Each structure stands twice: as C-alpha cells, then as structure tokens.
Amino acid sequence: MGKTLFDKIWSAHTVRQLPDGATLLYIDRHLVHEVTSPQAFEGMRMAGRQVRRPELAFATMDHNVPTTKDRLNIEDPISRAQVEALQANCEAFGIRLYGLGDRRQGIVHVIGPELGLTLPGLTIVCGDSHTSTHGAFGALAFGIGTSEVEHVLATQTLRQQKPGTYRIDFNGRLAPHVSAKDMVLKMIGLIGTAGGTGHVLEYGGDAVRTLSMEGRMSICNMSIEAGARAGMIAPDETTFDYITRTERPYAPRGAELEQALAFWQTLPSDADAVFDRTLTIDAARIAPQVTWGTNPGMVIDIDQHVPGPDTAEGYSRTDVENALAYMGLTPGVRMTDVDVDVVFIGSCTNSRIEDLRLAAAVLDGRKKADHVQLLVVPGSHAVREQAEAEGLDHIFKAAGAEWRYAGCSMCLGMNPDQLRPRQRCASTSNRNFEGRQGKGGRTHLVSPEMAAAAAVAGRFVDVRTWSPN
Amino acid sequence: MEPLTQHTGIVATLDRANVDTDAIIPKQFLKSIKRTGYGPQAFFDWRYRPDGTPDDGFELNHPRFDGRSILVTRNNFGCGSSREHAVWALAQDGYRAIIAPWKMLKGERVPGFADIFRTNAVKNGLLTIELSEAEVDAIFKLVGAHQGLEATADLPSQKVTFHAREPHVFEFEIDAGIKDKLLHGLDDIAQTLTFAAEIDRFEADHETWRGQPAD
Numbered sequence: 001m002g003k004t005l006f007d008k009i010w011s012a013h014t015v016r017q018l019p020d021g022a023t024l025l026y027i028d029r030h031l032v033h034e035v036t037s038p039q040a041f042e043g044m045r046m047a048g049r050q051v052r053r054p055e056l057a058f059a060t061m062d063h064n065v066p067t068t069k070d071r072l073n074i075e076d077p078i079s080r081a082q083v084e085a086l087q088a089n090c091e092a093f094g095i096r097l098y099g100l101g102d103r104r105q106g107i108v109h110v111i112g113p114e115l116g117l118t119l120p121g122l123t124i125v126c127g128d129s130h131t132s133t134h135g136a137f138g139a140l141a142f143g144i145g146t147s148e149v150e151h152v153l154a155t156q157t158l159r160q161q162k163p164g165t166y167r168i169d170f171n172g173r174l175a176p177h178v179s180a181k182d183m184v185l186k187m188i189g190l191i192g193t194a195g196g197t198g199h200v201l202e203y204g205g206d207a208v209r210t211l212s213m214e215g216r217m218s219i220c221n222m223s224i225e226a227g228a229r230a231g232m233i234a235p236d237e238t239t240f241d242y243i244t245r246t247e248r249p250y251a252p253r254g255a256e257l258e259q260a261l262a263f264w265q266t267l268p269s270d271a272d273a274v275f276d277r278t279l280t281i282d283a284a285r286i287a288p289q290v291t292w293g294t295n296p297g298m299v300i301d302i303d304q305h306v307p308g309p310d311t312a313e314g315y316s317r318t319d320v321e322n323a324l325a326y327m328g329l330t331p332g333v334r335m336t337d338v339d340v341d342v343v344f345i346g347s348c349t350n351s352r353i354e355d356l357r358l359a360a361a362v363l364d365g366r367k368k369a370d371h372v373q374l375l376v377v378p379g380s381h382a383v384r385e386q387a388e389a390e391g392l393d394h395i396f397k398a399a400g401a402e403w404r405y406a407g408c409s410m411c412l413g414m415n416p417d418q419l420r421p422r423q424r425c426a427s428t429s430n431r432n433f434e435g436r437q438g439k440g441g442r443t444h445l446v447s448p449e450m451a452a453a454a455a456v457a458g459r460f461v462d463v464r465t466w467s468p469n
Numbered sequence: 470m471e472p473l474t475q476h477t478g479i480v481a482t483l484d485r486a487n488v489d490t491d492a493i494i495p496k497q498f499l500k501s502i503k504r505t506g507y508g509p510q511a512f513f514d515w516r517y518r519p520d521g522t523p524d525d526g527f528e529l530n531h532p533r534f535d536g537r538s539i540l541v542t543r544n545n546f547g548c549g550s551s552r553e554h555a556v557w558a559l560a561q562d563g564y565r566a567i568i569a570p571w572k573m574l575k576g577e578r579v580p581g582f583a584d585i586f587r588t589n590a591v592k593n594g595l596l597t598i599e600l601s602e603a604e605v606d607a608i609f610k611l612v613g614a615h616q617g618l619e620a621t622a623d624l625p626s627q628k629v630t631f632h633a634r635e636p637h638v639f640e641f642e643i644d645a646g647i648k649d650k651l652l653h654g655l656d657d658i659a660q661t662l663t664f665a666a667e668i669d670r671f672e673a674d675h676e677t678w679r680g681q682p683a684d
C-alpha cells in the first residue's frame with residue numbers, strides 16, 4: 001500500500017516507539033515567540049538544562065508589539081517585560097532572535113517561510129496553534145503547548161500520538177473574486193470546528209494545485225480552526241520556485257539544494273495511498289464567505305441570510321442564541337445589509353504580499369467609507385518593504401488606511417490595536433471568538449478582497465457583483 | 470507533576486459547546502511570564518462585569534457551584550489557541566477533572582476536547598474525561614436536580630461516579646499512556662532524556678536541510 005505525505009514525514013522522523021504507545025518524533029525547526037516561551041525557559045533554568053540544538057530554534061516578537069511608527073517603545077510595562085524576557089532568554093540559551101527593529105522581524109508564521117526555515121519534508125513546531133501554516137510547503141507543522149516547547153528545547157523531540165489522515169480535495173476552478181480564504185472557511189463550515197480533531201489534513205485537487213504559496217499558506221493556516229493537528233499540501237514546482245526564486249537565508253543552496261530537490265520530489269502521497277477520511281469539495285461552487293457567529297464554523301455565503309436557532313445546522317439553540325446576541329445580529333438579516341466600523345487586513349492568515357496586492361487592487365483610486373477605520377498591517381518587515389517597493393502603501397494611504405508595521409496587531413488584542421465593545425469588524429484574520437480582537441468586539445472573518453470592499457462600501461458587499469462608484 | 474489517582478469534588482456545569490481557550494483565558498493575561506496566578510482569570514470575560522464584580526448571570530458563578538472541582542461541559546472544549554495558560558487557569562481555579570461529550574457529526578466521531586488542550590491538560594495533571602452525548606445530557610440533568618452534587622473520578626478503574634440519591638456510574642476510555650502518566654505524575658522530559666543516546670544516533674544521519682545565511 002502506498003504512503004501518504006504525512007506517513008513519509010512521520011516515519012522519517014521517528015526516533016523510537018515509546019513504551020506507552022506514543023512515538024518519539026524528531027523536530028527539525030522550532031519557532032519561538034514571546035508569549036508561549038517564558039515559562040518554558042524558566043522550566044529549563046530550574047532543572048538546570050541546556051537547549052539541545054539551539055541552532056534549530058528561531059525566535060521573533062510579534063504578538064505584543066505595537067505596529068505604529070514608535071513601536072520600539074512599548075508603553076505597556078507587562079508587554080515590555082515579556083519582550084525583554086524573550087531577548088534575555090535567547091541570549092542566555094544561544095537562540096537566534098529576529099527582534100523588534102530587525103529587518104527580518106514579523107509574525108512567526110510569515111517569517112519562517114521568508115527565511116527559508118520552512119521547507120518540504122521537515123517537522124516544524126511552535127508554541128502557537130497556527131503553526132499549521134507551514135504545512136503549505138509539504139512539511140509536518142503543528143502547534144504545541146508551553147510544556148512541549150520546553151520538551152523540544154531540552155530534547156529536540158516530542159512525544160506524539162500518531163494522528164489520523166484526512167484528505168480534502170478541492171476540484172474544479174474557483175470563480176473570480178473567490179480566494180483561498182473562502183475555500184478554507186467553506187471547508188470549516190462543512191466539517192465543523194471539531195471535524196478535523198485528531199487528524200492531519202492533506203489538501204489537494206486542481207483548485208489547490210493552481211494556488212500560489214501565499215494562498216496555500218492561508219488554507220493550511222486555518223486547518224486548526226477545523227480542529228486539525230496540521231494541514232499539508234504536497235510540494236510541487238510552485239513550492240520549489242518559492243524556495244529558490246528569492247534569497248532565503250536558511251534554504252539549502254548549490255549541491256545541497258540539488259539533493260534536497262531530489263528528496264522533496266519523493267514526498268507527495270503515493271497514488272494508492274489510503275486516508276482515514278476523505279472529502280471532496282466543488283471549488284467552482286464556492287462563494288465568498290463571511291462568518292456570522294463566534295467560531296469560524298459559523299459561516300455562510302455572502303449572499304445568504306443570517307441563520308437562526310432553527311436553521312443553523314450543527315449548533316444547539318443555546319449556542320446560536322448566544323452567538324447572535326454577542327454579534328448583535330437578528331436571524332434573517334442579509335449579510336450585505338450589515339455595516340462595519342473597522343476593517344482589519346493582516347494576521348498570519350492574510351498579511352502576505354499577495355493578500356496586500358488583492359486588497360490594493362480593490363482600494364486603488366477609491367476611498368474608505370467615512371465611518372470606517374481601515375488598518376493594513378503587513379505580516380513581516382519584508383512584506384512591508386516589498387509592498388512599498390510596489391507602491392501599494394500609496395494606494396492604502398490614499399484610500400484612507402493606516403499603513404502599519406509588522407505584527408499580529410488586531411488579530412488578537414494583546415497589543416494596542418483592539419476593537420472597542422460592540423464595534424463590528426471585517427477581518428482577514430482567523431478567529432472570531434468572543435473578545436478575540438478586543439473585549440466585546442464583533443469579528444466577521446472574510447478574504448482580503450471582501451475586507452477591502454467592505455471598507456469602501458462601509459458594509460459587507462458581494463465582491464462578485466459589487467460595482468463601486 | 471502531582472500524581473492523580475482518584476478525585477472527589479462538587480460538580481459544576483457549563484452549558485456551552487466549542488468553549489475556546491480565548492474564553493477560558495483572555496489574551497490580556499498571556500503577557501505574564503509566570504506559571505502561576507491565573508486562577509482568578511479563568512473565564513474572565515464571562516465571569517466578571519466590567520466593574521470587576523462577579524456576574525451573577527454566568528453559570529459557574531452560581532452559589533450552588535461553590536467549591537466545585539469537576540466541570541461538565543459540551544463538545545469541543547478547549548478549541549482554538551494553543552495557550553497552556555488555559556489549563557493553568559483551570560487547574561489553579563481548582564478544577565481537577567473536566568467532562569465533555571464526543572459527538573457524531575455527519576457520520577464521524579468528533580472528540581469532546583481539542584487536541585492541543587488535551588495534551589496540555591495531561592502535562593498538568595488535569596483529567597479530561599470523554600463520555601457520550603447521552604451520558605453528558607444525563608449528567609446535566611443530575612446536576613440540575615441535586616444541589617451540591619459530588620462525583621468521584623477514579624482513574625485506575627476508569628469510572629466516574631455521581632453521588633446522587635442513587636449513585637450513577639459512567640465508565641470512560643483513556644489512552645493507556647496518558648493514564649500511566651497521570652497515575653505516576655511522570656515528568657516527560659526526564660523520561661525522554663533516558664533515550665538521549667538514541668536521539669544522538671538518530672541525529673547523526675538525519676538531514677535537516679539547514680542552509681547557512683550569508684549575514
């Protein structure tokens with residue numbers, strides 16, 4: 001029987017089977033950020049342990065950092081202490097840090113691929129659930145808790161139960177103005193926020209194969225929102241091109257690259273590989289998606305009406321009533337009649353150059369509605385520089401947007417960018433949980449194009465039929 | 470980590486599905502660099518009014534649940550962010566066991582707890598118990614009908630007993646490795662380090678494809 005992409009990576013990283021039935025899995029890259037690491041370093045210190053392979057760990061600061069020009073001055077003393085703790089820990093344990101003010105700083109899941117740290121066939125972990133992003137390169141990448149961060153620091157391995165495999169094919173071609181974000185939101189709507197729990201998803205089909213790496217990353221990023229351990233996409237020419245076309249400091253070069261490429265080509269799932277579960281989605285029928293509730297599975301097509309307790313499939317009456325009350329929505333309302341106060345374009349889901357280009361194409365020559373606050377936050381400093389080289393920053397500023405520096409920003413309000421209670425936000429991020437973007441804030445997850453159009457119209461619009469004037 | 474064999478305590482219910490870790494501990498408390506002090510912050514946005522006083526409308530604030538240490542809730546508990554702070558907050562707020570139902574959704578069995586949350590729980594000696602939806606429904610009814618209902622979660626026999634007028638006993642499945650770890654309070658890192666020589670051998674001929682930056 002053939003092997004899946006996941007099986008190949010799993011067996012190549014198995015150090016040994018453990019007596020308790022788990023597998024001791026070797027970890028190739030460990031990404032570290034300021035929020036989930038301090039207690040792990042503290043644990044190392046208390047036990048008198050050293051980091052086993054400091055050259056395989058890489059750190060950055062993203063969650064707490066302000067994204068305004070004066071970002072180097074973190075006013076909040078607790079945020080500052082956390083950022084300083086990371087700096088001190090990286091120095092003490094010999095870990096490379098791309099800190100605030102570094103040209104390479106950015107959201108951990110945006111800079112990994114940019115630096116060439118994210119490569120096919122690797123195991124990649126980070127104390128952050130959206131580590132699933134890196135699976136877009138055909139790596140096995142997943143989020144871990146702080147105790148596991150400490151385990152990786154001390155042993156360069158993890159104890160893992162083998163997950164199941166779940167193949168999701170998107171067949172056919174996407175309609176115009178429908179993006180990778182809509183594909184993944186649709187998928188979560190179909191299988192639910194726990195539909196992938198205990199599994200690693202592998203995405204395939206024509207609509208995935210024709211996506212750019214940016215699009216593939218948006219899809220793998222939100223695998224965790226379906227409960228999955230990880231999401232993966234087999235590496236192909238698009239992947240190899242991304243790794244080799246630009247200078248990526250940690251990617252192999254020369255003869256090593258040739259060897260790597262030969263190996264990477266062996267990774268895709270064999271034709272006769274068997275998955276534990278499968279699902280096929282008709283990509284041509286996917287409409288732009290928008291969430292109406294308080295988890296990413298509470299999602300509808302933009303031209304649909306807000307569901308009610310009797311029409312929301314898969315949710316109990318209480319859950320739907322709670323969600324609608326929190327979101328300030330009434331069943332039966334058309335999503336295109338809902339006004340927005342804030343538009344956030346950013347986060348590890350949609351803050352890469354292609355996302356910004358899509359948003360800029362909508363905003364070019366237009367202005368945001370007067371009552372809307374529009375925030376455009378590049379995922380990394382490198383993305384910011386690239387966008388400026390292409391003149392996108394002018395388009396954003398002319399449209400009335402705030403053009404920010406790299407960081408998590410309003411994806412989660414740990415930094416100064418937060419929604420106020422009852423503010424309604426069209427957001428390109430990944431979580432619409434209660435309070436996620438600020439206490440009492442109301443988040444609707446959408447694609448970059450949908451977000452940009454909502455900023456201009458001042459309400460949600462169907463980008464397929466919308467014509468601004 | 471403290472070994473866990475048996476725990477008896479008052480049961481509280483939280484009638485919500487998909488309780489995410491942002492709800493269990495909101496982001497503002499993730500700035501701490503400590504491992505303690507999270508107890509009073511558990512369910513913060515639901516638990517307190519804006520002025521900081523307890524919100525009577527929140528189920529877990531009900532006086533009937535005073536002193537509770539076992540939580541019964543709905544499907545997909547602990548989804549979302551990987552923050553271990555969620556488990557620290559629950560454990561430090563006095564919870565020793567959490568019960569949630571697995572569920573059949575479109576022909577597939579979906580677990581009661583999110584993956585990373587469950588792993589984090591084990592690392593901190595917090596017991597996660599999965600039962601069927603019908604069983605959890607029955608427990609919600611029991612708790613509703615008995616003020617101060619107590620239960621005993623017994624790990625060796627994999628049974629949880631609700632001490633109502635008639636005792637109600639539910640059996641649960643648990644991974645043998647996880648059970649062993651909880652029973653003995655094992656330290657994973659120390660255990661793994663006993664395989665250090667094998668990790669050395671593995672590393673010797675394992676390729677991680679790491680290039681060298683020029684700068």
Ligand code: SF4
Nearest residue numbers: 130347348408411412
């Ligand atoms: S952008 Fe949002 S989801 Fe991504 S790492 Fe930052 S906080 Fe987490």
